[in-house]
Amino acid sequence: MELTVNTIIDSEKCNGCGLCVKVCPRETLSLVNGKACVTGKTSNNCGHCVAACPMDAVRVTTLEPLQFSSFNTENAWIKHGMPDIGQLVQLMASRRSCRNFKMKPVDRSILEDLVTIGTTAPTGSNSQEWTFTILPDRSQTENLGDHVLSYFQKLNRMARITMLRKVLRFLGKDELERYYNNYYERNEERIRNWKSKEKDMLFHGAQAVILVGTTEAAACPKEDALLATQNILLAAHAMGLGTCLIGFAVMALTRDQSIYKALGLGCKESIHSAIAIGWPNEKYNKIISRKKIKPLYSSMDPVHFL
Ligand SMILES: Cc1cc2nc3c(=O)[nH]c(=O)nc-3n(C[C@H](O)[C@H](O)[C@H](O)COP(=O)(O)O)c2cc1C
Structure with missing residues (x-):
């Protein structure tokens, strides 16, 4: 994880309000003679200081401004409580x-904007060690599908051998048995339909x-990738x-691993989600609720002295 300090203060612009110091999670900054200064040796490079400064006096050189080409948005921060929660x-x-998707391609500019939207998600220790691999058209999507289904063809060939499932179960490995019971039939159908x-x-x-994946430098790989994924789903x-x-x-x-190679991915990347995207050929009339969840309250003693 990159903890090098990349913060620059323009002391001419700094009014000494100390807001950047207050929000810094690593004590990278402090006030010296009434001006913000870099005094710490490490930084999360999260940009809290840039976001807090009312004078535009702070810059983190590794952070790029967010830019979108398929829609307009403002760079202004929305206050807590301001967005319409109902919407x-x-x-x-x-x-x-x-x-159900239409056979209409999605512009690369839109796909790239979705990736940028993904990067607005939080990451463990602000590592931002994501990878986003775009398969922009149907032919590449089908090519990936060929590889995926050829993997399941091999798996199904193994899963239909009763003796193999039994031996593995005897050895305490019941994964193949569970796959056989839950997915075998449906994947046979998937393969048949794909081929025809x-x-x-x-x-x-x-x-x-x-x-959506992460490099091996990510602090919390799965969480990072899935948070970016959810951003993309909502934005899409x-x-x-x-x-x-x-x-x-x-x-x-x-x-x-041969699918990784076919995609041109490095062996140090891990993929955590695959998002199929297109123009929808379906619409709905209402919102569907979820299973009722009863929140649990901790039974922990509320007072704790070290
Ligand atoms: C981790 C994960 C994997 C999924 N994999 C598939 C999949 O391979 N094929 C598919 O059609 N749907 C897949 N789904 C979609 C779920 O079936 C879907 O989210 C669920 O039925 C709830 O419906 P909703 O997304 O419309 O709310 C997946 C969802 C998640 C979260």
């Missing part, structure tokens, strides 16, 4: 996994795919696009 929740609840080009039961006819809905997470593609990718 935000409506957006979250309106996102649905899309399994009758129905795409893997990517559901999506034109594009974004694979707001942009008129449909999305569906494809866990089967991730499963094949993580178990068959």
Whole structure:
């Protein structure tokens, strides 16, 4: 993780308000003779100082401004409590996994904007060690599908051997048995339909795919990738696009290194989600609720002395 200090203060502009010092999570900055100064040896490079400064006197040289080409947005920070919570929740609840896509391509500029939106998510220790691999058109999506389904063809060949499943279960490895019981039949159908080009039961006819991963330098790889993924899913809905997470593609990718190679991915990257994306060929009339969840309250003693 990069902890080098990349913060620069323009002392001419600094009014000495100390807001940057107050929000810094690493004590990188302090006030010296009424001006903000870099006095710490490490930095999260999170940009809290830049965001807090009312005088535009702080810069973190490694941070690039967010730029989008398919829509306009303002650079101003929205205060706590200001966004319309009702609309935000409506957006979250309106996102649905899309399994019917139009045969209309998605512009690369839109896909790249979605990646940038993904990067607004938090990351453990602000590592930002994501990888976003775009398969921008249907032919590449189909190529990935060929690889994924050839992996499941091999897995199904093994899973249909009763003796093999029994021996593995005897050895305490019941994964193949569980796969056989839960996915074998459906994946046989997926493979059949994929080969006959009758129905795409893997990517559901999506034109594009974004694979979200992390490098080995990520502090919290899965969490980082999945938070970026959720940003992309919500933003895609707001942009008129449909999305569906494809866990089967991730499963094949993580178990068959040859797919990594075919995609041109480095062996130090890990893929955590595959997002099928396209223009939706379906619409809904209402929001569907979820299973009732009862929050639990901790039974921990509220007073704690060290
Ligand atoms: C980790 C994960 C993997 C998923 N994998 C698939 C998949 O391979 N194929 C698919 O059609 N849907 C997949 N889904 C979508 C789920 O089926 C879907 O989220 C769930 O049915 C709830 O529906 P909703 O997304 O419309 O709210 C996946 C979802 C998640 C979170």
